[in-house]
Amino acid sequence: MANFTGFTCVGCRAPYGPGEDLLLCPVCHNLLEANYDLPGLRASLDRDAVAARSSGVWRWRELLPVVNDKAIVTLGEGDTPMLRCDRLARVVGVRELWVKSDASNPTGSLKDRSxxxxxxKAVEFGYRVLSCDSTGNKASSVAAYAARAGLDSVVFCPDDTPIPKVTQALFFGAKLIRVRGHYSQINAMYRKLIHSGQVSWYDCGTDNPFRYEGKKTYAYEIAEHFGWQPPDRVVHPANGGMSVAKAWKGFRELQALGWTDRVPKMTLVQAANCDPIVRASDAGASTVAPITKGPTVASALAGADPGLLGARALEAVRESGGVAVGVEDRETFEAMEMLAREGLFIEPSGAVAIAGLRRLRAAGKVDADECVVCVVTGSGFKDFDAIASRVVIPDEVVSDYAELVAAALAVG
Ligand SMILES: Cc1ncc(COP(=O)(O)O)c(C=O)c1O
Ligand SMILES: [Zn+2]
Structure with a gap:
């Protein structure tokens, strides 16, 4: 695995070796970006041979920043379903629409990928405890992977995090620290703690440059699915913007490897009440300013200050010719119902991809002729209450065959 050659700081361009245990750049505190020997891999790695390996994120191990194969901690993540949805395509008004359901990951969300x-890396470096701050999904994923590796975990979540997410984390054995405030406030305190050196946990949060690399496997899976001809557009929900930024990195790497010769337009969706990246995009800014967060049903996306990663997501949208859009809760619920009619049970924060596409198509910012992949990022079971309020469980209970027949005939 000498293909991973180390990191470059995106700010001061300082290089770091592949064996270093780093979060942000020690010099300028900017983000680190992993590098690979792409010319060497272009000559030695056959895309079809890789594609033929058994499924999952680790199929792409030459393109992941791991030094020791034996350290790999896996629950069978990645290679999530790609579902062609023709009815949904007609409703939204695009030629071809595919839903990639990351709800099918082991803990029910996109987080398992990263x-x-x-x-x-925690196992490689010899840590005993994994930690993160989280709107919920990352916490349950960190707890699950810690359990799988025989490690402990500590997770910090807003006090109003959906119960299924914290329940999952606790059941996996995490120590949960509930914090009053919204995600960005917690993120600021958590990062201060990690960088203070007072704890020796392995941070699986927003500063971890190894973790980012798992996110780019979206690009590999999507490109491979289309016979290495990526679709016109990939639509993804965004909180801090890591997923959009790193999926874009993945598409660029595929070009550098000579495996693809086109890239999709990266399209980012946030909740209209918490949309700092969308505002920065609309304003033509190159950095993302914090905003005052409003209430939204998309609780996993409630980041008011995406910080450095937000700027990278913005860059991905611009460079790819994509767009960023905010959606109202009403549109998110409609999108969840549209997905349900395709048999998909998706949490609000995951369904915004469909709501965003629909809004952009209606505004003429997406062409009718496009082939689009919408990534839906979390299971409906993760935010169950938000969905339970949308259905009515009948009061009536039948108690014999005659009543059962009457009820059956009544529902048609
Ligand atoms: C369901 C869901 N979708 C999307 C995201 C967006 O993640 P990112 O921070 O990569 O933008 C999150 C993050 O918490 C999430 O939980
Ligand atoms: Zn630097």
Whole structure:
């Protein structure tokens, strides 16, 4: 695995070796970006041979920043379903629409794609405890991968995090620290703690440059699915913007490897009440300013200050010719119902991808002729109460065959 050659700081361009245990750049505190020997891999790695390996994130191990294969911590994440949805395509008004359901990951959300990599690095570096701050999904993923590796975990979540997410984390054995405040306030305190050196936990949060690399496997899976001809557009929900930024990195790497010759337009969706990246995009800014967060049903996306990663997501949208859009809760619920009609049970924060596409198409910012992949990022079971309020369980209970027949005939 000498293909991973180390990191470059995106700010001061300082280089770091592949064996270093780093979060942000020690010099300028900017983000680190992993590098690979792409010219060497272009000559030695056959895309079809890689594609033929058994499924999951670790199929792409030459393109992941792992030094020791034996350290890999996996629950079978990645290679999530790609579902062609023709009815939904007609409703939204695009030629071809595919839903990639990351709800099918082991803990029910996209987070497993990246936490498998950070958990692996924790084992490589010899840590005993994994930690993160989280709107809920990352916490349950960190707890699960810690359990799988035989490690402990500590997670910090807003006090109003959906119960299923914290329940999952606790059941996996995490120590949960509930914090009053919204995610960005907690993120600021958590990062201060980690960088203070008072704890020696392995941070699986927003500063971990190894973790980012797991996110780019979206690009590999999507490109491979289309016979290495990526679709016109990939639509993804965003909180801090890591997923959009790193999926974009993945598409660029595929070009550098000579495996693809086109890239999709990266399209980012936030909740209209908490949309700092969308505002920065609309304003033509190159950095993302914090905003005052409003209430939203998309609780996993409630980051008011995306910080450095937000700027990278913005860059991905611009460079790819994509767009960023905010959606109202009403549109998110409609999108969840549209997904349900395709048999998909998706949490609000995951369904915004469909709501965003629909809004952009209606505004003429997406062409009718496009082939689009919407990534839906979390299971409906993760935010169950938000969905339970949308259905009515009948009061009536039948108690014999005659009543059962009458009820059956009544429902048609
Ligand atoms: C369900 C869901 N979708 C999307 C995201 C967005 O993640 P990112 O921070 O990569 O933008 C999150 C993050 O918490 C999430 O939980
Ligand atoms: Zn630097």
């Amino acid at each position: 936490i498998t990599v950070s958990a692996t």
